Amino acid sequence: MSNSNPSKPGSPVWKSLETLIAVFTIIMIAAHLILRFALVTSETVQNFPLWAVLALGGTPLVWGLLVKMFHREFGSDLLAGISIVVSILLDEYLAGSLVVLMLSGGEALEAYAVRSASSVLQALSKRMPSIAHRKIDSRIDDVALDQIAIDDTLVIFPHEICPIDGIVLEGHGVMDESYLTGEPYMMSKTPGSQVLSGAINGESALTIRAEKLAVDSRYAKIMEVMQTSEQHRPRMRRMADKLGAWYTPLAVLIGLIAWIISGDPVRFLAVMVVATPCPLLIAIPVAIIGSISLAARRAIIVRDPTALETADTCRTIIFDKTGTLTYGEPHLTEQIYAEGFKQDEVLSLVGSIERFSKHPLAQAILNTVQAEKTITHEATEISEPPGQGLQGTVNGHSIQITSRKKLLKQQPEVESQLPEQAGGLECLILIDDLYAGTYRFRDTPRTDGLSFINHLSPQHQIQRTMLVSGDRESEVRYLADQVGIENVFFSQSPEQKLEIVNEETAQTNTIFVGDGINDAPALIAATVGVAFGQNSDVTTEAADVIVMDSSLQKIDEFLHISRRMRRIALQSAIGGMGLSMLGMLLAAAGYLPPVAGALTQEVIDVLAVLNALRVAIPPKALIDFTPGSTI
Template sequence: MNSSQPAGDDSLAWQSREMAIAVFTVVMIAIHLVLRFAIGTSEYAWNVPLWLVLGFGGTPLVWELLRKIMRREFGSDLLAGISIVVSALLGEYLAGALVVLMLSGGEALEAYAVSSASSVLRALSKRMPAVAHRQIDSTVDDIPLSDVAIGDTVAVFPHETCPVDGTVVEGHGVMDESYLTGEPYMMSKAPGSAVLSGSINGESALIVKADKLAMDSRYAKIMEVMAKSEQQKPQMRRMADQLGAWYTPLAVAIGVAAWVATGDPVRFLAVMVVATPCPLLIAIPVAIIGSISLAARRAIIVRDPAALETADTCRTLIFDKTGTLTYGEPNLVEQLCVEESRGPEILCYVSSLERFSKHPLASAISKAAMESGCVVHGVSEVSEPPGQGLTGKVAGHKVEVTSRKKLLAIQPQLSDHLPQQAGGLECVILIDDQYAATYRFRDTPRPDGASFIQHLGPRHKINRTMLVSGDRPSEVQYLANQVGIHDVYASQSPEQKLEIVNAETAKANTIFVGDGINDAPALMAATVGVAFGQNSDVTTEAADVVVLDSSLQKIDEFLHISRRMRRIALQSAIGGMAISIVAMGVASAGYLPPVAGAILQEVIDVLAVLNALRVAIPPKSLIDFEKARPS
């Protein structure tokens, strides 16, 4: 977003105005060309559409110019405003109309990709239910969420979003809390279990007692952090503004010097015409739009064009854990059997039984069994009392899947025979009432994580990589060791994540990569926020870039697209300005009249734009680290 653009609802009005000016200008220029070349009317008649452009389109831009002069701001659009005035004074109305089109059109091209940060809060609000199902005795009534009082019992139906922070008083099931906590698994819920507002309920209805008011819930706190993050994030100074900051005063100084030295105001006008910063106003937006198109073809959606300009300048890359460097789902990683030779047999028994379970780890066991080619056995007498584990008869054997705690409550003598408890999740297996194995589960790291992390410094000048997660320390440290990250922060709330990102961004430009609602404040606070996947509309609204195909290769592609866009855009802009500066010198010496200068400037513009168009041509490869090999 241009540094002069307003924010919030005012930004939407501003974007609409720029679009309207651009469309109006195109229509009026078309009418001018028809009147001049097709119909052959008088000069007065064919100039009327151009006067309307300068009046209705140029006047707001010139007014903005005057406001910038009062604020002592000198950007590329400031020189465009001067060029509009100069063109009108010269009678070069078509040239002035083209400058209006360039200025408003360049902004309009970016408008579709620029999102208002307040839309994040709207998406966050929409995600929460407006009503809660309050239960009194056997009656369930829908009431506004704000009317729920502490101690009320609320029904949460299957697949609904939990409206309150509370405690389960009735029912058994699972909830997906990963968007809020960073825990990558479906969490079992039974009477006495705590639940968080914003969690997604599973397939069973739960009755929850509200422990907090809606305004004090975990979800509401995230909204508060989001609003704070929105207000505190500084506007990035765009590339065109940085270049225009020195180009504009230089052009004005050359023009004024020529006027003062010769006493001829036409010299000043000639310099201004040839100095029109079209390489900044057109070439840079063309390079940005071309790069946005290239990224989109690779399943990378760039929502804020400023991200393309600044990503290559970032020196710190901060990762959330779940769903970014991992797949966000449990996998069976260890099978610790009393008799190692019986490992395949035990897995076949357990997986045959787990087909009848809805436990969050059942799918991980079934997946491991499928990969191992396990035989499916007949199962009978299946029983899974809530919170008591899973039992059944498999191929004539009694098979039981339970927890370490429940096993030791029944057979405390096994405490010395069980393997030491480690990070991640686990379950224990009994065959015919005898302890047989312990299964361990983890959120498996992506196989190319280590090579991706290692190449960031040499290839992308990333000086620091960090892992900041809401997950447990043992899980986060396990992943960090696997991929080679040394700066690790675990058990971090959204507020703490925001503080870390703000602190790091104050030191150097940052990229934050995340995929949950708990990541949204950090995504907004980072210099560039990258959201993995489309798991949450809140996350994608908060991010500057959305990677639809969740893979580290796409992050690498985005970094290369950013670097390539920045290089080509600078070539186009600086090259065009360098030629313009030479032309300004010729014009100030009186050898380039205004009309000829306008024609020369158009040639410079074409060269700059043609070079900028190269960004849309896909290179041979945008990945330069060792990709994961198919398993």
């Protein structure tokens, strides 16, 4: 059902009205209590704030519930509307005002927590530059993106976001494309290289030729997919709605039967008062809010309360690769040496010059040097021309770090000495112009990846685990083997990721875990979207849950918090409704008049809420797997 009509319940205008009603009700109830305990004897004066609540707040809420009933939407809130009317007829104005607060306050809290599509798209738009630097001859002018034509020459300054898809004409540097492609490394850019809109430029200016219009660029397509996925996201039935779907008509039926059999309408009113669904309207939100607080204390931000209700029912979990099951950092995984060269000697010479490099793989080599306690030496004549590799002199030896392509261009005769090309990244080492070895790099898998994946099925009833990445096949399959995932999809665009998630979600509830802009549409489409860290405003806006401390243990904690919240909330709601059912039967039999019924319901409410408050008490442990090594 569309919420485009502002007069419909659930529309943005309606949610704003509910928020105003909640605030107004709190103020008026406080005013009533002040007058009451200030020994004001006039009941009219005492009750005036409550009349205002019921007239100004209760009327629009009851009208909204009538609209829902007209559209055949019967939930627990419908019974609350009946209770508001009944409380007026019984002169139970405080009870009616409290129901108004429960009804409007719950909606207001949900509206505050739940993400809207516009916030995601706004974050996307804010990240993208509004202008581009167009170069004509020697002049550079700033022009709007929609004025850029195909084949225009543009300049991208250092650290700017690339405004359009294109090809490098001049300059050498690197770009961070990880948000868009899933590749975890800074990608080298030389004349002829492709650049993508949304990528972050490095420290060197690049001149590019526009290959597409702004509306057709990669970034624009992601925005388009994001908008589509948000518009077609299915509405989840809340826990209270499901329980209220049978509780509400049953309570009305009991009241009507009592009225018909006894001939006394007061019996119906008594049943309605004791049937007020406070365990649903208060206990479940209390459990949710307590769980949100517990999660926040553990660096897990729950943006959509529905995620807490549904996470424990998810049976498929889908991971992006980079930054979720990996650290998003290159790791030196293999050292291959030519005949006549020793590992410690070559690593010492390479480490001696890599200390002066800004290349993203340099730190991986230095980490290995440190781990193996290799001694380094003074280096001289260091040079690292953009796109040309690293050169230097150590202990009288000429050292060069280069790529396979550049080495074969310089010395084609060494091809027979080189190992076969494998997945991941590599660099080749020349010592005194002789091929000395090859270093291979992979994105570093998380050390707890294998044990985490292995425990999902027995401990969380996850029936299907998937790895969906924009990275290359060799990289994705390498990681899948490391962590034990069999369902693998590689080289996936945001559109393809979205299609996969939609297909899986159509069959069962899903969790998607990602951390890049290219994951945002999938995060929205999944039943529960979980984002790692704060790498992107777009990603965090699209996610239902944000894990601030990027750790698989936090995912486990969230799943346990969800399960615990559902268990305690259901205990409170079903237990409270069970006691209410007993009270309704007593009221229907004439043993519980309206006033006593209202007091009985208050006792039931207190018990349900007290039980729900247990959810905020931290348990002894919230993880049930032992982190182990995947390597």
